[in-house]
Amino acid sequence: MSITRTRASALALARAGLLLAAPVAAFFNMTSRLASASDMRPNVEYHAHAR
Structure with a gap:
């Protein structure tokens, strides 16, 4: 499920929260690709x- 910035704002996620979550999501994506x-x-x- 993709979350857009607009939807994140609607969920009351602050910009700082998005900046903290982005590297975690990117790392998970990278490790999944390496495993594959x-x-x-x-x-x-x-x-x-x-x-």
């Missing part, structure tokens, strides 16, 4: 523990 590009897969043993 390098064909990373989840650790099967870890996920088998059913935590």
Whole structure:
């Protein structure tokens, strides 16, 4: 879901909040792309523990 500046303002997010959230979103996007590009897969043993 994409959030626009207008919608963020409607949600009462201050400009400072947007500036704090933007790098987090960018980092998540970058790591997802790197994982996809390098064909990373989840650790099967870890996920088998059913935590």
